[in-house]
Amino acid sequence: MTLATGIAVASLLALPGCDRGGDDAKPGVSPSTSASASESSGSIADKADLVGDWEDVEAQWAVHFNEDGTFVEDFQGIVDFRVGTYDISGETVSLIGDDGNTTTGTVTGVTLVFKLGTLIRS
Template identity: 45%
Template sequence: MNRRTRVWTVALTLVAGLALSACGEDDPGVESDPSPTPSATESTPAPTTAAPTSEAPALPQVAADLVGTWRDDAADWTATFAADGTFTWDYQGNADFLTGTYTLANGVVTFSGLDGNDLAGDVTDAGLVFTLGTLTRR
């Protein structure tokens, strides 16, 4: 799925969600909560504190966000991103299978191997998606 298709999919999902949320309004002629409301002299229970929610990590935006180890177990592929803009791949049991430099621009990660070949992949919610597999942070 290309970037434009993903943007339209997200936009349509949001619009559909808003439309459906409007359908859930109560009928004004029917009382939805039969419990009496407390008077000014009655005390209301103190609000409870909700447990903190863990948010999904933000998608990498700049090359520095990639630093660390990323892995695809199914492809037996590990990519290690260094802070100096270099990478190392371990691929199917071959340590240092490929080395070179990497960039991240406009949601696309590009590996530029010292062998002269480049491989580009998309940054998605699932991870870094390439033809070889999908790398996720370890």
């Protein structure tokens, strides 16, 4: 295994643990309230609003939310990096991976803010 491959694998294995034990919102980003999110056009209020492709180009991260409540993550060029189910409760989006890890993020306006990055609809 080359050094670059080893570093990439180590990075990817550490990624699912990034959400353990804390608030996943980025510092300085204030989450919107449920009332304001549901009142604005294009807001994210339930699972149906998440269906589609979301990405953070800078983090090289994409999440594909399916109508059946499943998701697929692509990360740094690895397609189908992680799969699982998703849920939304109030302003919290949870990616429940088949790997046993759950990543939580916050709905902020029409974006999804996670520790890894901010997803926007692509």
